[in-house]
Amino acid sequence: MTVTQLVFLLTGGVTLGAALMVVLSPRLVHAALWLILSLAGTAVLFVLLEAGFLAVVQVAIYIDAIAILIIIVIMLTRRVMIRGETQITRNWWLGALSALILFGGLLILLDMVPIIAIDTPPPIADADQLLEDLGRSLVDVDRFILPFEVASIMLLAALIGSIMIAWPLTTRAEGEGDQ
Amino acid sequence: MIPLSWYLVLAAGIFCVGLYGALARRNALAILMGIELMLNGVNLNLVAFWRYLTPNFITGQVFVLIVLAVAASEAAVGLALIISIYRRRSTVVAEEINMLKW
């Protein structure tokens, strides 16, 4: 058991355990915190897979933006949800059954593909060149500029759309100055 | 050292846990958190395949970046919708938002 394997088992266990706690926590704020731990665990796994840029982007986007947004919305939509009502639907066993069946199916499917038994990853030719290549490929006309532009426009649409949807019910926004 | 299958099994596990969260929780925010877990599992899968099969082509990482962008915008719009629904119906429990049911 090498050090890398130990680190992977530890990180993978933490990530999976945190994911389980997300779906089993009765209190939403705790679930959001476990989600943050799970996302951080995924970032560590990205570092293990030598995708350092993606790890930092994962922390910056998921933890610093999405998770904080989820926590803020949890605070804004708080009700007497904390006591009394359960957090689980009536037919939760159907959900658990389908998740287990899916997991089993995925395992069987993975078993049929022999290539996944690769033990050591092939070496990366030039690690520094990769990051520059990533930047270039996103704006290269022959490569990925189209998904990049479409994703930018989609983000713009999401930005404008969410502002319009979450506009307050009254016509005047709160906190306006005397302009 | 670490076989590819370990990463894939872990990603499948996270995906299935997220699926359970999206199916079995009543609060709309908890469902959203389950969806985020599913997208997380997918990202892990993509990066593992990139590293072990085509580490010299950057296509895998570009795929992950696009999935991240999609996840971010979907979370933003979803949360705006939840806030709007809460303002009008005073509830975020998914079962009680049923005006369109027959």
Next chain:
Amino acid sequence: MDQILSDPFGWFNHLLHSLLEGWGLSPGFISFALNLLGAFVMGLGVLFLTLFLIWAERKIIARIQDRLGPNRVGPFGILQTVADLVKLVTKELIVPVGADLGPYNLAPLLAVMSVVGLWAVIPLAPKLLGADINVGVLYVVSIGAISTLSIMLAGISSNNKYALLGAFRTVAQMVSYAVPMVLALIVPTLLAGSMGMVEIVEEQRSIWFLVIAPVAALIFFISSIAEVGRTPFDLLEAESELVAGFHIEYSGLRFGMFFVAEFLHAFTISALTTTLFLGGWQGPGAAEYPLLGLFYFGIKTALVYFVVIWVRGSFPRIRIDQMNQLNWKLITPLALVSLMVTAVVEKLVVEMGLIRIGVHLGANLLLLALTLWALRAYSRTVRRRVENPMSGLTQSAHQSLSGE
């Protein structure tokens, strides 16, 4: 002796290596243990530095405000912070009823962790660096925003309306000012061709980035001060408005951790501004003698920290709506335009040397002049509107408006 002067950190590393190897440990374990030791020493050193920083800040603020500052405990009051620390440690840890214990205890830890973690990527001297990652700038952004998370947790878990309000305002401010900070951070990345801090410092060998992109440096400085939450942006701890903001319910050492995190964050952004715009450890003779590089870095960071304290002592606090307008109507568009100007000039001017620097500087000064002119025109319209109120107002309101 020559090798000690030209590469002291490598020599020290080699010394420890051979010492541990003499004890019979494997080389893999030795490098792991030495890395751990280095991280430990850096974290501890940075935290001890905070004691000195708090004393320096109190003295300088006092002098700006025409008083003496701490001068009883120890020579020149230098042990004042130690006395404060002892007082904080011996205070009773009061936990409010109904507080969520998990996030409540986690928030101060996250606040300190996010700030100490920033020091891992700042190059202190030519070979003295925590981790040489090639995405250092993005790492700074992501780790710096964990402090936002800690403030949110502190506000939520305190079971207190004022803490929640303070936390909301703080998070709104920090998230808003992260946008121009990131945009201003792209400019040194553009000029250096890499996101790694080491490359950025080495590209400033000939000329500092402050001369090439002063607008970006100014925007980064202002938005960093807003990120930390210092005056003039310290409505987070507006004692007259919100009691104490998000850390009302924290007492004793937990409050001490927030306190330390804030002061250390101010010093850390001074170090970041130095690294990105003032050349880091660059200086005459620093490339051959790394200790000289460390000295230059210390001097430059202390200078920027002095400016931060100076700003604190000179400006009044701004309101939350003024802060929002300042950010979204002035600083973010200015950051975008300065980024575009830098990118366009960098592409058009192909010669290196003085012509490139001159064109960059000229474009930036032109941008600043245009901004000031636009601000003057805007203030003239606002003043005209205030002096001639709308006809819908009553006579008394008209009198009260023109009377003030």
